[in-house]
Amino acid sequence: MDLKTMTYIVVGLSFALYLGIAFWARAGSTKDFYVAGGGVHPISNGMATAADWMSAASFISMAGLIAFMGYGGSVFLMGWTGGYVILAMLLAPYLRKYGKFTVPEFIGDRFYSRTARIVAVICLIICSVTYVIGQMKGVGVAFSRFLEVSYETGLLVGMVIVFFYAVLGGMKGITYTQIAQYCVLIFAYTIPAIFISLNLTGNPLPQLGLGSTLTGTDTYLLDRLDQVVTELGWAEYTTTPRLSMTNMFVYTLSLMIGTAGLPHVIIRFFTVPKVKDARSSAGWALVFIAILYTTAPAVAGMARLNLINTIEPASGKHITYDERPQWFKNWEKTGLLQYEDKNGDGRIQYTADAATNEMVKVDNDIMVLANPEIARLPNWVIALVAAGGLAAALSTAAGLLLAISSAISHDLLKGVFAPQISEKTELTASRIAMALAICGAGYLGYNPPDFAAGTVALAFGLAASSIFPVLMMGIFSKRVNKEGAIAGMVAGIAVTLLYVFQHKGIMFIPGTEYLGSMSPNWFLGIEPNAFGTIGAIVNFAVAYGVSLATQQPPQEVQELVEHIRVPTGVADAHGH
Incomplete structure (x- = not known):
């Protein structure tokens, strides 16, 4: 069976599964729509959280970034997994004990202010919209290649699929759909990696294959990769930092605390029955995530080696453009891989020197999806990867x-502007808001400002600078008041956005695009996507400073903070 037919069958069956689950688990109440009725098992919730978390950035883009950044790409592995430890230990159980539907609802109640709730909604929307663009980029990339349609058509199809199962099912439908999507994406990621590891090293475990010798030689895979990239003019794969150690540290921390502050992840911990289940869910999510994240470095290294070997053979003789492999031709059609014959000899030269490099575009986001084709794996494996990439993007x-x-319908409409509306009206408003959000996300996806993981990293920085600090202070500080929380959120997200705008241009506004990725005016050498850490420090400092200069929170609010922090059993034993 040819690849196109196989891909249509595999992707079609996976979509039918998602839609069937959404119909079976459709929401009948606002509690179903927002928190899946609050009765999801911790293991199931951990799997759904993993799918929610492992977006197009994780599945499609992260290994592509590591493939071209080498050691510098480890910021994504450390940041995106380390954040779950913070989430499990410092946020999830306390927010679950509070028992509300959304993050802005907690912020509004804890800081006894509708204004604080509105500011939290604005921050949430800015972070989530930035994040969702990366997912739409992933949908467009996957569809454009494997279903042989345009990027725009792929986006449209993805929007329709999300519309049906998200609007129909709400959190209940999304939760059980994401469990299925996790199964699809993890098999789609690991099976090709096992095949490729066996081909290159004879080791079936990619995690071990990355550190093994190449089949039939005494040369280690990473040593060979270092050799070929340096011969072509790039820095060593295994020793290249991400610009500087300071930037690496700040970038990693930004991704970690951004993970703990992202509302779509936090809201998952409101879906479990008990407080201890929230922490258990985070632990299970980390286990499920680790399967992909420990495989990603192997996928990246092997994909980079295979890519170079097919374009720049070991013999040193450049292949001609007419001799280019079939995978090369397939990806050329998408516009994500481009060749330019600069010297007119008809041969392909792939080097680090921009003046002589004829591979003028090799998009980071194609590496995972193209890897099985480059390695000449069976069509069913390639089709499975397509389904996995789409599952990752659509689930997040x-x-x-x-x-x-939920921020628009529950926090703004029900919580601020029309508190008297019925549950049925609120549910209808939620679905309308969801439909509008899908349309808005699709529009922004047509003009993505960056590769998927780059845009997602920016979203993490915005969450780190705005939402994470106010949640931490809301749980662990009785002294921070409404004035401090509002001022901190505004200051944190404002300084981060200003820094990003200065160095990258204002996203989505033509003519203001990137001013260069190595701007000499970077603060302490920190790149814009890593600036969330500085924004978080500003948020904490402003919030505490303003709180100390104004009145203490009311006594009942301070008691609420104490109640949130005391374990349920202890509280019950003391009659609280």
Whole structure:
């Protein structure tokens, strides 16, 4: 069976599964729509959280970034996994004990202010919209290649699929759909990696294959990769930092605390029955995530080696453009891989020197999807990867869109502007808000400002600078008041956005695009995507400073903070 037919069958069956689950688990109440009725098992919730978390950035883009950044790409591995430890230990159980539907609802109650709730909604929407663009980029990339349609058509199809199962099912439908999507994406990621590891090293475990010798030689895979990239003019794969150690540290921390502050992840911990289940869910999520994240470095290294070997053979003789492999031709059609014959000899030269490099575009986001084709794996494996990439992008997009719609319908409409509306009206408003959010995300996806993981990293920085600090202070400080919380959120996200705008241009506004990725005016050498850490420090400092200069929170609010922090059993034993 040819690849196109196989891909249509595999992707079609996976979509039918998602839609069937959404119909079976459709929401009948606002509690179903927002928190899946609050009765999801911790293991199931951990799997759904993993799917919600492992977006197009994780599945499609992260290994592509590591493939070209080498050691510098480890910021994504450390940041995106380390954040779950913070989430499990410092946020999830306390927010679950509080027992509300959304993050802005907690902020509004804890800081006894509708203004604080509105500011939190604005921050949430800014973070989530930025994040969802990366998912739409992933959908477009996957569809454009494997279904042989345009990037725009791929986006449209993805929007329709998300519309049906997210609007129909709400959090209940999304949760059980994401469990299925996790199964699809993890098999789609690991099976090709096992095949490729066996081909290159004879070791079936990619995690071990990355550190093994190449089949039939005494040369280690990473040593060979270092050799070929340096011969072509790039820095060593295994020793290249991300610009500087300071930037590496700040970038990693920004991703970690951004993970703990992202609303679509936090809201998942409101879906379990008990407080201890929230921490258990985070632990299970980390286990499920680790399967992919420990495989990603192997996928990246092997994909980079295979890519170079097929374009620049070991013999040193450049292949001609007419001799280019079939995978090369397939990806050329998408516009994500481009060749330019600069010297007119008809041969392909792939080097680090921009003046002589004829591979003028090799998009980071194609590496995972192209890897099975480059390695000449069976068509069913390639089709499975397509389904996995789409599952990753669609699962996270659904979670983000739910976070946006619940912020609009529950926090703004029900919580601020029309508290008297019925549950049925609120549910209808939620679905309308979800539909509008999908349309808005699709529009922004047509003009993505960056590769998927780059845009997602920026979203993490915005969450780190705005939402994470106010949650931490809301749980662990009785002294921070409404004035401090509002001022901190505004200051944190404002300084981060200003820094990003200065160095990257204002996203989505033509003519203001990137001013250069190595701007000499970077603060302490910190790149814009890593600036969330500085924004978080500003947020904490401003919030505490303003709180100390104004009145203490009311006594009942201070008692609420104490109640949130005391374990349920202890509280019950003391009659609280």
